[in-house]
Amino acid sequence: MAKSSVRIKKVCEWCGKEFYALKTSTRFCSKQCNGYAYKRALRTKQVKSAEEVIATKIEVKRTQPFKDKEFLSPKECAEILNIALSSIYKMIYQGKIPAFQFSSRFTRIRKSDIDSMMGSTPYVKRNRISHTPITDFYTTAEVASKYGVNESWIFKVGKEQNIPKVFKRGKTYWSAKHFDKYFASKAPDSNITEWYSVEDLTEKFGMTTSAIYSFVSRFAIPKKKIKRQVFYSQKHVDIAKGLAKAEPEYYTTAEAMEKYNLTRDQLYHYVKWHHISKVQEGKYIKISRKELDDLLAPPSI
The missing domain is CATH 1.10.10 (Arc Repressor Mutant, subunit A)
Structure with missing residues (x-):
């Protein structure tokens, strides 16, 4: 049989030297490099096998005390x-x-x-979520009229929130469901019932319009908007002005356990599982009053 005259330039996988091979499957430049690589692969296989045996022994040792x-x-x-x-x-x-x-x-x-x-709860394959097609749309003018916002603001928020839209005959139509959901998330706290208008703040505190906007921004005063008019929470404004006393923002661990009849482990589980905000003062942990009340307080009728 004639010897092949083809020479293929390759790099040895063991020593990294360049060499010419007669076959595309050749991996090493010499028999010595091939032997070194074989011994390394054999050692790796033996080490892996030993590690699996040790891991099995560790698992048995870990669970053995619980079997009886x-x-x-x-x-x-x-x-x-x-x-x-x-x-x-x-x-x-x-x-x-x-x-x-x-x-x-x-x-x-x-x-x-x-x-x-473990025997009564077999694995159930999760069904693929079917997305409901969007059928209800608002025009840009309808969103502006319903929620009292500028059309330029609608395009800005639509881009930021990735709200679905379609173009038809030169008009932009926005998903009604997505815009309603966005404005619902921005709705004011239902517990706030008394509000100041900008005119009320000017009359009561003698503040200019620019001073009002600076004040409510600095103290993060909750607000609501009705058409073109903006209202600010009376309670939060009075607290910021020193006319009313602020409610405590946090429970101590003992206060939360006593109010909701929880053990310490149960309380910490709720805090961790529901991502309730907490702060640490020295060696004591304080838990957000509002977030814990929203989670555990009984519904009002």
């Missing part, structure tokens, strides 16, 4: 299921895992309940 226990702590359940402790508490609050709370720091879960939960 009838009752487990939430932390032990989290270790067995290999999930976060907060996920265990979430399933307890949702009623998926029965738990027995003997005190604020002593909770136990029956191991058989964990086994039955």
Whole structure:
């Protein structure tokens, strides 16, 4: 059989030297480099196999103490299921895992309940979300008339919020659902019932229009807009002016536990899971009063 005269320039995968090969599958420049690479691959395979054996022994050692226990702590359940402790508490609050709370720091879960939960909740394939087509639209003039805003502002917000729009016969049509949702998110707090107009602030405090705008911006005074007229929260203006006393913005941990009859673990779980704002003063943690009330306060009839 005739020897091939084709020479292919390649780079050795072991030593990095350039060489000419007779086949495209050649990887090394010499038998010595090929032997070195083979030994390295063999060592890598042996190390990986040893690491897998050690990992299996560690897992068995980690879960072995729990196998003979009838009752487990939430932390032990989290270790067995290999999930976060907060996920265990979430399933307890949702009623998926029965738990027995003997005190604020002593909770136990029956191991058989964990086994039955795993057997009774098979995986369910999530259905793909079907997007509803947009059928209702506002013209730019209709948005300006309904919400009392400028047309140039509509185009600016539409671009920032990525609000769907279509062009037809020289007119721009905006998704009614998206603009209604945007303005609903900007609606004033329903708990605020008394408002100052710009004229009221000028008459009561002797402030110029520019001074009013600077004042409400500096103190972040809540506002609402009706057509072309702007109103500012009377309570927040009086607090900023020193005419009224501000309500405390934060609960201490003890105050929140007492008001809502929670344990410390339950309170911290709610704060972490619902991303409630908190501040730390020294060694004490204070929790946002408004956000906790919005989450846990019973609905008013």
